[in-house]
Amino acid sequence: MEPIQRVTAPTLDVLEALLSTDGAAWGLLVIKATGRKAGTVYPILERLEGLGWIRSSWDDDADRPGPRRRLYEFTAEGAEAARDLLDARQATAVASEASARGARRPRPSARPVTS
Structure with a gap:
């Protein structure tokens, strides 16, 4: 694996979508889970497969109507x-959020406090 x-x-969205499924997922399921377009998702799936992160196979469910699905799993x-x-x-x-919170805090002043 590379x-x-x-x-x-x-x-990262595609990886998260694949991890959140039980077993293999098909491309359209990943597209819907990520909210990304097919032109974004399918090249990522192809790249991940080429790197050895995932493997794919064709769904062999003959009873399901419609085109065959390509299934992807880690x-x-x-x-x-x-x-x-x-x-x-x-x-x-988390670190970015903590840093942003810290940036919003007022900084102490060197001026003396007067009443």
Whole structure:
């Protein structure tokens, strides 16, 4: 498995959507879960598969109407790496929020207090 060279917000959204499903997910499910367009999601899925983070297969449910679905699921290493990236995003968000709160606090003044 190769590391992701450039981790973008859409990539993190796709990873989160895949982690939140039980088992394999199809592309349209990932699109709906992320709110991203197909032109964003499918290239990310293809890239993740090429890097060895996920694997895909065709759904073989002959009873389901409509076109066949391509199912995507994590490899064991990919799931672990995705959790690590999402944990890092969460830690960064918490740190940014704390920093923003600190920036809003009034700074103490060196001026003497008068009554």
